[in-house]
Amino acid sequence: MLDDTEGYVTEDGRKIGGVVMEMKNITLRFGGVVAIKDISFDIREGEIRAIIGPNGAGKSSMLNVISGFYHPQEGEVWYKGKKRPGMRPYQVAQQGIARTFQNIALFEGMSVLDNVMTGRIRQMSTGMFAQALWKGKAEQEEVENRETVEKVIDFLEIQHIRKTPVGRLPYGLKKRVELARALAAEPSILLLDEPMAGMNVEEKEDMSRFILDVNDEFGTTIALIEHDMGVVMDLSDRVVVMDYGKKIGDGSPDEVRSNQAVIDAYLGVQHD
Numbered sequence: 723m724l725d726d727t728e729g730y731v732t733e734d735g736r737k738i739g740g741v742v743m744e745m746k747n748i749t750l751r752f753g754g755v756v757a758i759k760d761i762s763f764d765i766r767e768g769e770i771r772a773i774i775g776p777n778g779a780g781k782s783s784m785l786n787v788i789s790g791f792y793h794p795q796e797g798e799v800w801y802k803g804k805k806r807p808g809m810r811p812y813q814v815a816q817q818g819i820a821r822t823f824q825n826i827a828l829f830e831g832m833s834v835l836d837n838v839m840t841g842r843i844r845q846m847s848t849g850m851f852a853q854a855l856w857k858g859k860a861e862q863e864e865v866e867n868r869e870t871v872e873k874v875i876d877f878l879e880i881q882h883i884r885k886t887p888v889g890r891l892p893y894g895l896k897k898r899v900e901l902a903r904a905l906a907a908e909p910s911i912l913l914l915d916e917p918m919a920g921m922n923v924e925e926k927e928d929m930s931r932f933i934l935d936v937n938d939e940f941g942t943t944i945a946l947i948e949h950d951m952g953v954v955m956d957l958s959d960r961v962v963v964m965d966y967g968k969k970i971g972d973g974s975p976d977e978v979r980s981n982q983a984v985i986d987a988y989l990g991v992q993h994d
């Protein structure tokens with residue numbers, strides 16, 4: 723049962739907390755195109771929340787609103803009980819919201835380890851000047867950052883490629899390195915942009931398992947967008963369904979699966 727303040731318990735016994743992020747009546751336009759039309763939904767602490775919908779439904783636009791890349795013309799974003807002012811993406815990241823990208827955005831010439839280390843930038847408070855004056859603090863910070871990064875590398879089972887330049891890796895492993903970099907930031911909310919796109923069946927199964935394990939082991943709240951309805955249904959606690967910029971469904975995977983508007987949207991039934 724969903725309770726506004728207390729959260730709920732999932733079928734597999736995980737405790738989901740209160741609302742951590744709330745989108746209130748979001749509308750986003752690009753000139754004459756309305757990419758998001760008056761959409762509201764929330765994300766709860768510890769849950770895996772999916773936003774799905776057919777091509778052009780507005781999923782990427784919504785992810786970009788959450789991560790501060792786009793600023794909606796109407797509506798409000800609430801985070802941890804406070805209305806979020808207009809923020810730059812790096813400020814959103816500083817608040818503990820990390821993301822991956824649909825088209826992998828890694829440094830191809832750098833090793834896996836160095837790529838994952840870039841996820842720690844938010845935690846590197848010691849600038850070059852301070853490092854020169856106060857070597858001890860910088861060293862201490864470096865040790866802590868390395869510990870976190872090594873933990874993430876072990877957890878995602880990429881130890882064997884830690885020295886390999888990312889450019890040499892197959893697609894599925896690159897996606898895993900991207901997940902590692904986002905996780906290295908120890909985010910409160912992890913945003914995944916079509917994490918399974920372009921993967922074969924085995925890679926999709928691996929990625930699903932890692933997403934579930936991350937949520938389980940670190941308690942990370944995860945919000946993901948995905949085009950393919952099948953892959954997220956087993957993974958998600960609650961699902962928002964978008965079509966033509968509107969929200970046409972919101973609920974548990976079972977509720978969404980039996981929603982006629984959702985079935986129509988995925989079968990390509992014409993709209994008025």
Ligand SMILES: Nc1ncnc2c1ncn2[C@@H]1O[C@H](COP(=O)(O)OP(=O)(O)OP(=O)(O)O)[C@@H](O)[C@H]1O
Nearest residue numbers: 752755757775776777778779780781782783784949
């Ligand atoms: N930067 C932009 N400028 C103009 N129109 C845009 C822009 N980004 C998205 N749109 C339009 O907004 C609508 C929603 O697009 P969006 O990419 O958010 O959908 P999507 O559900 O992520 O689609 P896909 O599954 O194909 O990635 C589409 O009509 C798209 O053409």
